Amino acid sequence: MADAIETRRHVILGTGGTIAGKAAQPGDGVGYVAGQVSVEDLLASIPSLVGQPLEIEQVAQVDSKDMGFALWQQLATRVAFHLNRPEVDAVVITHGTDTIEETAFFLQTVLRPAKPVVLTCAMRPATALVPDGPQNLVDALAVTRHPGAQGVVVVCAGQIHSAADVSKVHTYRVDAFDSGDAGPLGCVEEGRLRLFRPWPTACETGSCDPVALQRIQSVQALPLVMLLTSHADADGTLVHALLSRGESASGPAVRGIVVAGTGNGTVHHALEAALLEAQAMGVRVVRTSRCAHGPLLTHPGQLLTVARSLTPVKARIALALELLEV
Numbered sequence: 114m115a116d117a118i119e120t121r122r123h124v125i126l127g128t129g130g131t132i133a134g135k136a137a138q139p140g141d142g143v144g145y146v147a148g149q150v151s152v153e154d155l156l157a158s159i160p161s162l163v164g165q166p167l168e169i170e171q172v173a174q175v176d177s178k179d180m181g182f183a184l185w186q187q188l189a190t191r192v193a194f195h196l197n198r199p200e201v202d203a204v205v206i207t208h209g210t211d212t213i214e215e216t217a218f219f220l221q222t223v224l225r226p227a228k229p230v231v232l233t234c235a236m237r238p239a240t241a242l243v244p245d246g247p248q249n250l251v252d253a254l255a256v257t258r259h260p261g262a263q264g265v266v267v268v269c270a271g272q273i274h275s276a277a278d279v280s281k282v283h284t285y286r287v288d289a290f291d292s293g294d295a296g297p298l299g300c301v302e303e304g305r306l307r308l309f310r311p312w313p314t315a316c317e318t319g320s321c322d323p324v325a326l327q328r329i330q331s332v333q334a335l336p337l338v339m340l341l342t343s344h345a346d347a348d349g350t351l352v353h354a355l356l357s358r359g360e361s362a363s364g365p366a367v368r369g370i371v372v373a374g375t376g377n378g379t380v381h382h383a384l385e386a387a388l389l390e391a392q393a394m395g396v397r398v399v400r401t402s403r404c405a406h407g408p409l410l411t412h413p414g415q416l417l418t419v420a421r422s423l424t425p426v427k428a429r430i431a432l433a434l435e436l437l438e439v
């Protein structure tokens with residue numbers, strides 16, 4: 114029995130971000146370069162983790178503002194590989210805060226893992242007077258050890274957020290994430306979890322969804338889905354530019370447009386006219402809201418589809434994956 118416990122492993126995948134950032138001055142919380150410290154060195158700097166059965170892999174070293182499909186493909190492949198190993202209980206991913214909600218949503222949609230996949234991050238670089246990364250990493254590992262934990266979650270500032278609900282809502286505060294009306298899934302206090310809601314849903318066969326993974330592995334790029342915002346004075350200029358981009362006999366290169374509408378997903382009439390033209394040409398158009406909170410409430414007679422409760426950036430991923438039939 115002791116052997117069985119000792120051979121259980123957690124895998125930590127590093128992708129960069131502020132958690133691995135370095136500044137020239139320890140007091141500098143903004144003038145740093147993200148993705149400088151290896152995930153191995155990050156873990157070695159946390160005394161309580163030394164000697165634990167952790168496997169470490171540096172998948173990338175990027176500022177997550179530069180995140181994209183090629184890295185998501187690589188990350189999903191590595192996560193699936195490790196989750197499929199019977200001796201691996203969980204995967205933790207260190208990531209930048211800027212796009213962590215997009216990566217979490219992508220991984221949850223594609224993999225629906227039956228084991229926990231915990232993304233964590235920091236709002237202060239590793240060189241800060243008081244870096245927040247080490248505590249977030251310790252909390253992330255506490256989440257992975259919780260019986261019944263599953264699915265993709267984000268852990269930051271003592272809170273656990275589900276991939277579907279989390280958004281970065283503050284540019285600077287250490288507590289930068291919010292799960293809107295749903296609220297966090299739980300919190301971590303001195304290594305103990307208090308759960309408020311169920312874990313994200315998982316696939317029913319195996320440790321993650323092999324079909325969706327194969328589909329994203331078989332393409333070079335996601336179908337082109339662009340994101341536009343409705344605002345005062347909005348018009349059709351950008352839609353028309355998109356429609357003429359790479360136009361061929363089979364239609365425009367752009368396959369989808371997500372519009373971040375005002376309020377309950379309303380769109381300026383001049384922009385809406387252009388979006389309806391795009392829709393008539395076969396481009397999938399999806400309405401979301403630029404409001405931070407609240408679902409879109411539909412009513413009869415609406416001409417553009419709505420993404421009921423997804424933020425614009427997550428609706429872009431959902432539509433691209435849908436066009437790929439994931």
Ligand code: ASP
Pocket residue numbers: 129130131132147175176177178208209210211212234235236
């Ligand atoms: N720009 C950084 C990144 O997302 C910010 C962070 O990590 O918090 O990688």
